Each structure stands twice: as C-alpha cells, then as structure tokens.
Amino acid sequence: MTAVELLATGMLVVGAAFYLAGTIGLLRFPDALSRLHALTKADNVGLLLVCAGLGLLSGNLREAALLLLIWLLALLAATISAHLIARRALADGVEVEMRERVPR
C-alpha cells in the first residue's frame, strides 16, 4: 500500500466515523436544533473526507474536480435545508437549551 493509498484510506475511515457520529447524534439528541448540529458535521466534514479520499484514490484530476463539485453542491443544499428546518423549528417554538453553556 503506497502512502497515497494509506492517506486516502485514512480519510475514508475518518469520514465514515463522522457519518456514524452524525447519525447517532441525529437519533439520540433531544431537540431539532441539536440534531441539525449533529447532522451538519456528517454532511460537511464527513462528505469532504469521503470525497477527498475517493479523489486521491482515483488518481485522476477530472474525477477529483467532479467530486469536489459534488461536495460543494451537497454543502449548498445541506446548508439551506438545515436553515429552513431550523427556522421552522423556531417558528414552531422549539425549546433552545442554553442554560449550561452560556454564561450570564
């Protein structure tokens, strides 16, 4: 296994770990906003690492550029849908829990 393959495999594994953590957060966190917080980590960093790992493995500039474009488009869609879901949750009156983290 070459150094590039090792790096790419590492990226894929760490990316998958982000997806796993995001999924657990989505299932276990109590309210809509913290679930979104967990989900966006998987969407942003997890997908970036997976795309970067696959781009390295492809060894092909065109495919790597296409994977980057896919990541950017997914990022755009994820950002705006998360924004819309958060707005809706706020409008529906979700309880925003800040009591422990925010000093008064």
Next chain:
Amino acid sequence: MNLAVDLSIAAGLVVLAWRSLAGRDLFRGIVMYIVFGLLLAVTWARLGSPDLAMAEAAIGAGVTGALLMVAYWRLRRISPAEPADPSPRRSHLAAAVALLSTGVVAAIGLAAVGAIGPGGIAGRALVEALPATGLGNPITGVLVVFRNLDTVLEVAVLLAAYLAVRAVLGDRGETLAQPPPQVARLVGALVGVVAPLSVLVAVYLLRVGSYLPGGAFQAGAVLAACGVLLLLTGRLRATADAGPWVRGSLVVGTVVFGLFGVAMLAFGEPLLAIPGTWAVYLIETAMMVSIAVTLMLLFAGAAGLGGGRR
C-alpha cells in the same frame, strides 16, 4: 466483504419496505419509502445498471417522494387531525397472498438464474445490432430503437395521468391547494445556483444518453425536480388553465415520437422505424420536455403553470 455489503443492502430493502407499509404514521411511511427508493438506486448501481440507478433515484425516490409529500400536506389540510387508525383491518387472506407472492417471486428468481445469460438470444442480437444504430448505450438503443413502442406508450401514460388530474379538477377553474412559498433570503441563492445547474445537468444527461448512462427519462426528472423547487419557492405558480406553451409541452413527446413512427411508413419502412441518430436526439428532447412538464403539473395538482414572484 462484497457479499456482506450486498446482504445488508438486501436486508435493508426488506426492512424499509416493511416499515413504509406497516407503520401507523403516514409521514414516517413516506420518509421510509423515499429511503427505500434511494437504497434501491444503490442496488441498481451495484448490479451494474447506472441508467436504472439514476432513474430510480430521480423518479422513484425524488419526484415520487415529492408527490407523496405534497399529497400528505393536502390530506392534512382536508382533515387536520391524524386519522385514528389508517391501517386497514387484517385480512384472513393476507398470509395466503404473502405465501403466493413469495412463491411467484422465488420461481421467477430461480428461472432467471437458470436462464440463458446476458450473452443469450435477445442480448446477443442487441449487441450485434447496436453499432448499426449509431448509439453506444444499449439502454437508449432498446428504449428508442428496438422496443420503442413501449417507450411511446410510457410517455402516453404520463399524458393520461395529467388528463386524470384534469378530470378530477374539472372545469371549475380550480387547482389543488399549494404549499406556502418559502421566502427565506437564502432560498433565493439556492434557486439562483441550482436552477441553471439543473438545466445544464439535464441537457448533459440527454446528450450523453446515446453512448453513456443517461437519457430522456433521467433528464426529464432532473428538470421536473428543478420545477418543483421553483413551485415551492413561488417562482412558478399553479394556474387553473393551461396556456399554449404548457399544452404543447405536454403532448410534444408523444406527438413527435408518433409522427416519426408513422411518417416512416410512407418511405416503406416499418412502423416506428427511426431514420437516424439525429431523430433519436430530436425524439429524446421532445420526451424530456413532456416528462418534465407533466411531472411538474402532477406535483402542482394544476392544469397549467404561470410565472410567479421574482
């Protein structure tokens, strides 16, 4: 390793199918159905059928999911309270029907395993005849050249679906209730980027459809998804009457395909013969427009489309 992945996909499909049908929560059932469609697309991709994978993801999960969601939204407007028990009473025939269906599917599966492989009769004839069509993608070859009567009828079925919606709405000048448009500022940015890109992707899929995975159905579904986005953000508006552009777009696929097919009779060719690759492109473009507009109108539950808020 590969077997483990395939087995978990197969098990996931069964679980998702069960969850989408058996749950009491209608909304959850719809979400499960959409995830089922996505996993089915992955299945097609693993079976080496990227054409079917794309069509399943775009039409099966995407557009059908949007149709089910908007139908759910309209149901809740008609009767806001969640129905007490949407699942029908258990029938005595259920076990027998399930056993029979399992038997039929198993028999078909066994027959398929024992059948002549892809290099067999029809497949070999297709691969031998494909270069003569000037197309490199056997799926497009089958859809537009070898089995094109099926394809004409598929486009005609979409037209019939629109006519059914029209018949339900009647001539009273109605459209079904529309979800309120999303007006967040970021949504404008999304539409500004995604709408032109969707058109680009649709044209690309149509163009490469003759020699790579892609084609009129995938391209039409991408355009329809873009139209759903425009409807949801208020850029397009459902109208009670169809203008000449909408009417023309609805029938152009069936009409162009049909006219080509009949016109070839005058040249002594068989019915639905295709004169060349240029005709394939023309027919596929017309089909893409019809598929996109019909799916958008089905989502809107309206006879026509009009310009909306900028």
